[in-house]
Amino acid sequence: MADTFVIETAGLRKTYDGIEALRGLELAVPAGSICGFLGRTGAGKTTTIKILLGMARPTAGRATVFGLPVDSTAASVAIRSRTGFVGDDKGLYDAMTVRGMIRYTASFYPQWSRELEERYLRRFELPPERGIKALSRGMRTKLALLLALCHGADLLVLDEPTTGLDPAATEDVLQTLVGHAAERGTTVFFSSHQLADVEQIADHVAIIDRGRTMVAGVLDDLRQNYRRIQLVFDGDAPAHTFETKGVERVRRAGRVMTVLSSAGIDGVLGEARQLNPVSTDSAPVTLKDIFLDTVAAED
């Protein structure tokens, strides 16, 4: 794929009735990546996805998908023709059958693959003649995923794809996503509350909070570079503002100072020595730690 970044936003803002849902969001999702889009409820994940797909218009800033501006009607149609979408509620037409829904959706995509359709119908064990209304939540998710996968999309945008699924269905959906992306080089951009899902399949991650990007990058690099450094002092931990680059958060509790660094430990330890701690300790952090520290820092 020629695009370096499939999704790019710069200074993206969205205001609903005076409430700022996005406050200068910066995103860059590389082509071919599986990017987990994390944030608390109300952080702006769904708003971002809606803007990317032309369902809502940005108030300010820039957003492009495949290099096309999302706020142009013609470009938005072109973006959606190359994008598969699975919404939070797995919204489908309840009055249709599974087969009717597939035929209807296929009619919008000249490149629809009957072979993929058959493959995923079998894999997901979807009953073609059953009404959508009678499908379980898991079945609806699988059908929504089938509809998103079978038209040869270059980008899959999924809003909380595994919410409400049992572990087996979650595993099935995640494995299908990974397999499809690996086979076809599809870029996957998915929002989730499930950190375990993100850790399992994502190679990139973007954490947002209150409409702003807090952390973004390659997941392995984040794991590698993020460290929690604990400094213990004789008396109360001093109030100190670190100048070392990469210090994301500093917490003090009695004699203990905890520093979250996104740039390894050397710089922080060098600066911390000037504070004369009695002991220092550092430990790698998990994605959950990064997420919690990042969003908690905003409170």
Added chain:
Amino acid sequence: MLFQHAFLETRWRFLIGLVVLPVSAAFVVLSYPQVMALSQSVTPATGTAIGREIAESMELAKTYDGYFWSQWFRQNGAQLGGLFAAIIGTGGLLSQAASARLFTLSLPVSRERLLAARAAAGLSQMLALTVVPALVIVLVSPLVSRSFPLLDALVYAIGAFAGCAVLFSLAFFLSSMFGNVWTPVVLTMCAGAVLAALDQITGADRFSLLQMIHGESYFHGLGVPWPMLLLSMLVSSALVYAGIRHFARQDF
């Protein structure tokens, strides 16, 4: 496919109309012998407004054309046509379940095309709902030993369609503002009632929408009301366009 889907969305309302309107028209035809017999034995009091209405209807019923025009095209057909115009015009994307709406909006098609397909499907259903009862009248009339000219029936139907298209388009436009199906129906019916009241107060003229739905000028030998037909089409198009533009600017 968009048109087909839009057509399917309102198919039950359309099918109910496709049963109710022709059956009602056929009932008016088949009632003709009884009404004739009754009209010869009753003399209405003309001192009241209702009495004068009844007397006028009985006067018109002296001819089959007059009977049919007063009973169907001016009353039942016009009222039912207006009602179904509002019912079929309402709904659409805004009143879809939010999740299904997002799926629709994720398809590679512009909102303008989605809405235009919905308007086209609804108007074609309205055309069928006005033309089919007219054809039923022509076909059923021989059962009561009468005939109704096909050309007259079609002229009345086209007038009714053009008028009902305005009501349809008003409901369509209101549906781009309200997220439920009933508010546009109620407001459209209120608009129809206001037009009827204005006709009563001002004394309807050739530029009355309801008189065009009734086929008043054609019945009285004044020919097809071309200016009003054209005006109705313009108003209808403007309302549909405004509805589409309004919907296209919204955030979801």
